[in-house]
Amino acid sequence: MSSESVTQELPARPAATEIVNDFSIQVATVNGSGSQTANLVLIRSLFQMGIPVSGKNLFPSNIAGLPTWYTIRANRHGYIGRKKEIDLLVAMNPETAREDALALDAGAAVVYDEPLKLNEVRSDLVFYPVPFDELVKPICPDAKLRRLVRNMIYDGVLSKLLGIEMAEMEKALTRQLGKKAKAVALNQAALAAGYAYAEQHLPKRDGLRVERMDKTRGKILIEANAAVAIGAMMAGVTVVTWYPITPSSTVCETLIDYMKKYRVDKASGKATFAIVQAEDELASIGMALGAGWAGARSMTATSGPGISLMSEFTGLAYYTEVPAVIVNVQRLGPSTGLPTRTAQGDILSTAVLSHGDTKHIMLIPSSAEECYELTMQAFDLAERFQTPVFVMTDLDLGMNTWMADSFRYPDKPFDRGKRLDAETLKTLGDWGRYLDVDGDGIAWRTVPGDGLPAYFNRGSGHNARGQYSERADDYTANVDRLAKKFETARQWVPAEVADDQPGADVAILAYGTTHWAAEEARDQLKSEAGLTTSYMRLRAYPFTEAVERFIDRYTRVYVVEQNRDAQMLSLLKLDLTPGQVGKLRSVVYYSGLPIDARTISDEILAQEREAK
């Protein structure tokens, strides 16, 4: 990929072919240098021009000083997964500029800080040197602010080079900075300076161009952690407990903002919720369970290390049947791993979190819309099944900027599950906390303060009436009922989404953020290699029966995921016959960057060649 033939004299592509609304821009800066505003203005102005976009922030686990890259992809077809190749680099970071330039494909464009002399590194790129320091001086007399304003200059340069309308940039800027008039004026001047410089000194020599489209009307731009927060609020969450950890912190931080605004009782001015920053994840899950047991809709959000700490309590909740929603925004482990990189690495450990025989419901959204919808549904399922329900997102989804449809207002009321009331008690006649009166494995529960019969919730052996028991038959009857309950859940979880293609022999199975790259890879396989594939996107564990039937229809099924050990494939194996298992192939990616389409299509083609 990276050209090592630095010394070789290659002319920059003379008359570059035009590429409209289909490219990736990467901005390389230093963490903490305030490039965020410039990057958001850039992505927003493209979005406002109706062009499908996505923004991915590759940042270090550091507050300031280490390199960070922000990648914006504009794609007229609506592909919003990561694109492997960078078409335009904005090199602002002296530390990484050389390496960043070397990593580009020949012909890519580079806007760079002139003193970095990137044109000396290789000659097969299109170079646009910009003297940022010189340009910023006259517009920003305050030397302290220059570092921040400097970044807005590259937005101005790109506006000219790519044809991003200046009016949209200014609109995005005002939106980003709000009422801070001074800051707006300063940044506007920087935009203009960049534009003017490009106009006078940088004749266009690359083929990248944007053109107004109409593909973002009614859509939103959102980091999906905020979508989870909105879902939780609309689900009526009342007790939220958390402990800060990247990449999940912004779930609760955003939720706090929304709840303060929309969940304060008008008459009394009091909160219809309690949000507690706990001392650790042992406490945050404990509090969520205490609240869930007492009848509140409760949740916590965390990432891998927190999930590990929640393991013991999760088993207790499974065994004693206490509802709670646990959001797992996955990051790259094990241990601290790469805490600011993405992965789907907790699938297996979360599915069976805790000791003994346990299995948990997991909901797996792919998009911001689904983060909203499935988080809402998680609260219903947690109460319906009286058990912890995990919402499995990842850093890519949670912390990056996604284009999404506007969220629909829920059309179904809350499902509070089998909460006993006096009427039902009368009909049932006899009540025991763990009596399976309906044959679906789900018993009726009472909660403190409801005036109905009380019970003793205990993690030790208990019989159907919740009484202490060490009898073998009580134990097995109880855990068998829990297994039955899990079977019942198959009919309640969000079903897989399938796309069966006539004549296809090969299929792809993916889930979560892998979906975006998988969809694009299918198009690549079809248009470049003539390989038609069917597709199924998993949305929950347990799987519905549809998964088995889908696998039965194909010869080879590629399970694509972002972890080393093919975790979802392992989980599928538990449900499948040996014949079905024999059809499964694995495509994995685990570098910490979001998976890209090319990786998938290359790997599938390689395996297909072997299979034939």
Place this chain on the structure above:
Amino acid sequence: MTTPTPAAAPAAGKKVNRINLELATYRGGKTTLCAGCGHNAISERIVEAYFEMGVAPERVIKLSGIGCSSKSPAYFLGGSHGFNSVHGRMPAVATGAALANRHLMPIGVSGDGDTGAIGAGQFVHLMRRNIPLIYIVENNGCYGLTKGQLSPTADLGSKLKNGVVNDLPPMDLCALAIQLGATFVARSFSGDKKQLSALLKAAIAHKGTVLLDVISPCVTFNDHEGSTKSYAYVKDHDEALGEITFVPFFEDISVDYEEGSSTEVKMHDGSRVFLKKLDAKYNPQDKLAAITLLHETAARGEFATGLLYIEPDRPSFIDLLNVVDTPLSMLSEAQTRPGPEALEEIMERLR
């Protein structure tokens, strides 16, 4: 559900409390702890205290961690909901339940291992928050349930049955709690019926976190010579701060103390605690005095018992969170799901 349910008509001649319930209503299952275990005596005092205070059992929730001590909530208040959780993590569960329903009256039972070792972190933060909760440590200086290992409250030099000597200094849970901000800190002895009863009743009237450290000998593993948590040792080294009397708000004050010989503390609900002093200078609302006393008595190898520290009016964590009066667990969909206009407003900002 905040009003006590009227009791079924009591059998004629049986003593009932002010909400018409018999003492038997406050009992729980049959204990499975060792005969003579201090924990059993504490359960009995709890039964009496709730009975005498006329608390409706359905308002009480019982919480615990893991240990012999933590089993005991099954042996009192059978009509109340209970949650026997995981080792050392009862404070979190209690906090969550208290947040979910602010009208509940949580009582938690823990052991010295459950609190001082595995649960030290949660204990510390619970004390800081002032959640309405009566937190009882049934303190025997050893791990009962796992057969007698040393716990963090074992005294320096105290010896296990098998001869193992403790060479680490003990944690003083009361001193720690006072320092961390607990608003009611007391110590007692499982065998001191009168003092423990008065303290429990005062604890029920208190609105914040109560730490009640009750020395409770483990007759099986730690009631021998060489143990400072044995019956014999505590009887000889118990330095009561004074005689404590508790008068609930619904009773007439008939106790008659000599002026100057007693301190009166008014609880937020109007109840009163009287402390008949042995040491005329002791003031249970003086933090520094409490800490000093604990250090001095510990240095002499004695246990100061009684009401060590009280701050009756500090707002609880739930007050600070400014939570609605209706229990969060009982709020309806209409009260907790914002309308379509709210969602539209949020969407518009993101477009």
